[in-house]
Amino acid sequence: MENHANLDSFIGKVINNFRKKQGLTIAEVSEQSNISRGMLSKIENGQVSPSLDSLLRISKTLGVPISAFFKEFDSEGESAQLVRADERLEVVRRGTKVGHTYHLLAYDTGPNKTFEPFLISLDNKSEIFPSFSHEGKVFMYLLEGEMAYRHGKSIYQMKPGDSLTYDASISHGPEDLIQVPIKFLNIIIYGNSDNT
Missing domain, CATH: 1.10.260.40 (lambda repressor-like DNA-binding domains)
Known part of the structure; x- marks a missing residue:
């Protein structure tokens, strides 16, 4: 017992x-x-x-x-993980209510995450998006569409193939959805930012 x-x-x-x-x-x-x-x-x-x-x-x-x-209760876990396209989980995040669709691309094992990779889709050009702020650093890679993305007081025009890396604790979010649908890879990296 x-x-x-x-x-x-x-x-x-x-x-x-x-x-x-x-x-x-x-x-x-x-x-x-x-x-x-x-x-x-x-x-x-x-x-x-x-x-x-x-x-x-x-x-x-x-x-x-x-x-x-359960994974780390009585085992050390695996060193590799394959998530097939049809097995991606659609998850609830803060932006879900305002038109973001999040697909989690990997499930970091254990309670202490080091990173979270998401495929994010924005389909509604007329939607108004709020600002976001959370812990970690973000690497963003635009796959499809075109948008203006705001980080702090700066606006970045992004087209497919462009990438943006930023401190997620500073207010950020889409400013203008120029060409939809928009898809981008968003990798949130957690941990001690003092060592980067």
Whole structure:
């Protein structure tokens, strides 16, 4: 029974870390996963054994495979990961409500992410996009379309093949969607920025 309690505690910590890394509140995950705030809080604190259905709903909301909740419990994990095009997870992020579509291209193992690669699509030219700010550095590579992208007070005109690297803690976001659809690769790199 002690091992079972350890697993509940481990899963709770992993979920809590994934949620905080994405800047999501318990209320936001609760709404998207259709699990009560109280139950989510108990799961994160290791006070209950979550059902597989609950774990599946939480994994979809956080954009991680359900196996990520268990992977490092009793193994060292794998050194390589293949995610096929039809297996990419569409995930909820802060921009989802305003027209961004996010596909997570790799699932970093364990609760401490070092990076997150996304394929982001913008389809609605008339949509107004807010500013974003979060931890980490970002490498962006434009694959399709054309847009003006704002970082701080600067505006960058981007066409396919252009790349932009920036500090994500500074306000950023699309300024003008010049030619849609727009697709770009966005890699968020976490860690100590003092060593870069």
